[in-house]
Structure formats: structure tokens, C-alpha cells
Amino acid sequence: MISALIPVSEAVVDDDALHSIYAYPSMDRPYVRFNFISAADGAATTGGLSAGLGNDGDKRIFAVVRRLADVVLVGAGTVRAEGYEGPLVDEDAQSWRTGNGQEAHPAIALISGSLDLDPSGGFFANAPVRPLILTSRSAPADRRGALEAVADVVDCGEDTVDPSAVLTELGRRGLLKVLCEGGPSVLGAFQRSGAVDELCLSLSPLLAGGDGPRIAMGDGPGQPIPLRLASLLTEDSALYTLYRVRR
Numbered sequence: 001m002i003s004a005l006i007p008v009s010e011a012v013v014d015d016d017a018l019h020s021i022y023a024y025p026s027m028d029r030p031y032v033r034f035n036f037i038s039a040a041d042g043a044a045t046t047g048g049l050s051a052g053l054g055n056d057g058d059k060r061i062f063a064v065v066r067r068l069a070d071v072v073l074v075g076a077g078t079v080r081a082e083g084y085e086g087p088l089v090d091e092d093a094q095s096w097r098t099g100n101g102q103e104a105h106p107a108i109a110l111i112s113g114s115l116d117l118d119p120s121g122g123f124f125a126n127a128p129v130r131p132l133i134l135t136s137r138s139a140p141a142d143r144r145g146a147l148e149a150v151a152d153v154v155d156c157g158e159d160t161v162d163p164s165a166v167l168t169e170l171g172r173r174g175l176l177k178v179l180c181e182g183g184p185s186v187l188g189a190f191q192r193s194g195a196v197d198e199l200c201l202s203l204s205p206l207l208a209g210g211d212g213p214r215i216a217m218g219d220g221p222g223q224p225i226p227l228r229l230a231s232l233l234t235e236d237s238a239l240y241t242l243y244r245v246r247r
């Protein structure tokens with residue numbers, strides 16, 4: 001049973017309340033929401049994956065924010081680690097989306113510089129919609145050729161993928177409600193570019209230990225981005241924060 005700490009409420013937070021709390025603002029440009037989970041000691045993984053950190057409440061919120069998104073954006077490292085095969089939303093969510101004017105499935109966009117991705121792998125073979133790969137002009141031509149058979153491949157920078165070019169491409173495709181599910185290198189790149197609007201961060205009541213990454217990493221800290229706490233929910237000692245960038 002999820003309950004709300006901010007806004008202060010006695011009421012149990014049902015799915016309608018979650019839809020309202022996590023609704024995207026009306027924007028005429030791509031709005032970038034990151035969704036992460038970390039352990040109480042800052043670890044973003046346990047045993048190399050994030051899956052061991054979430055409880056039922058986190059899974060519900062994870063499903064709701066996917067349901068609301070036009071596009072799920074994710075880095076190649078996360079796809080290699082976590083698979084991302086098959087539909088990203090269940091049948092109930094697909095019906096909800098079509099009833100609310102969205103495509104049944106969110107688009108899936110993958111950031112990769114190396115294009116070290118298997119075109120015959122399950123990510124592409126089982127994708128319900130043709131994936132979009134966002135890469136750079138310096139990516140190996142042979143890998144690009146093979147991937148173009150199974151995905152749209154778009155250059156968003158010379159040597160690395162530039163977050164602002166990514167958002168230009170997503171906006172051109174009408175994909176304004178952006179849900180970025182990481183991982184840490186992608187959040188680091190977007191933080192350094194200032195291309196972040198929101199962070200949904202679940203805090204797991206766990207001392208995970210180990211050498212897992214934090215939720216943002218990469219070269220240089222960039223300009224720190226101040227955040228404002230817009231919502232704080234809790235269930236079973238886990239905290240679910242929703243931070244918005246202070247403009």
C-alpha cells in the first residue's frame with residue numbers, strides 16, 4: 001500500500017493518483033524524465049543489475065511512468081545488462097494508452113557510440129516497434145549497415161552522442177514525453193548537457209555494498225543542477241521521490 005508524504009495525504013495512492021502525480025506537463029518540446037533506483041548506500045545495482053533493488057511499489061511506479069511515456073530512451077550498457085526484450089508495457093497498459101490518444105507501445109530509442117549490438121538478438125527480434133538507434137558519425141560503418149536492417153539509425157553527434165541532438169531527433173518524431181531509464185553513463189551525459197527536466201528516484205531500504213555504480217557517472221561533474229522535490233511517496237520503508245529541475 002503506497003501512501004503519500006508530499007503532498008501530505010492520509011489517502012492510499014491508487015493508480016489514478018499515480019497517473020496524476022506522474023503526468024507529464026504540457027510541453028512543445030521533448031520533456032526529459034529520468035527514472036532510477038538506488039540502494040540507501042547509493043549503489044545503483046546489486047549483482048550487476050538494478051532488479052534486486054525494487055519492491056512492489058517501485059514496480060508499480062515503474063509501470064505507470066512507462067505507461068505515460070511516448071518514448072523509452074536507454075543506453076546500450078543497460079540494454080546489454082538488462083535485455084529489454086519484447087513489449088515494454090503490458091496489454092492493460094496498451095489499452096489504456098490507445099484510450100488516451102497514445103500509440104499502444106512506447107517507442108524505444110537506444111543510445112550507442114560503438115554500435116556493438118547484435119542485430120539478430122532478442123532486443124531487435126522481439127521489439128513490438130522498430131527501434132531507433134541514436135549514434136555518432138564516427139560509429140563503425142559495417143555495424144551501422146547491419147543494424148539499419150532492423151532499426152532506424154540516426155547520427156546525433158560527431159564522436160559522441162550529443163543529448164541536445166537526441167532531443168531534436170525525438171522532437172522531430174513527435175516523441176515529447178521522454179522517459180529515460182538510464183543508465184548511469186546516459187544520465188551523466190544528459191546532466192553535463194543540462195538536458196534533464198525530472199528525476200524519479202526510488203530509494204531502496206537496503207545497504208547493497210559492493211562496487212555498483214551510482215546513478216550518474218562519466219567525465220567531469222558538469223554544472224550541478226538544482227532540484228525541487230515535487231512528490232514523495234512511501235511503501236514498506238522504500239521512498240519514491242519525484243524531483244523537478246528548478247528553472
Ligand SMILES: NC(=O)c1ccc[n+]([C@@H]2O[C@H](COP(=O)([O-])OP(=O)(O)OC[C@H]3O[C@@H](n4cnc5c(N)ncnc54)[C@H](OP(=O)(O)O)[C@@H]3O)[C@@H](O)[C@H]2O)c1
Nearest residue numbers: 036037044050075076077078112113114161182183185186
Ligand atoms: N539503478 C538503476 O535505476 C539503473 C538504471 C539503468 C541501468 N542500471 C545499471 O547500470 C549498468 C549499466 O551502466 P552503463 O553506464 O554502462 O549504462 P548506460 O548508460 O545504459 O550505457 C552506457 C553506454 O551507452 C552509450 N552511451 C551513453 N552515453 C553516450 C554518449 N554520450 N555518446 C555515445 N554513447 C553513449 C555507450 O554505448 P556503446 O558502448 O555501445 O558505445 C555506453 O557504453 C547496468 O548494471 C544496469 O543494470 C541501473
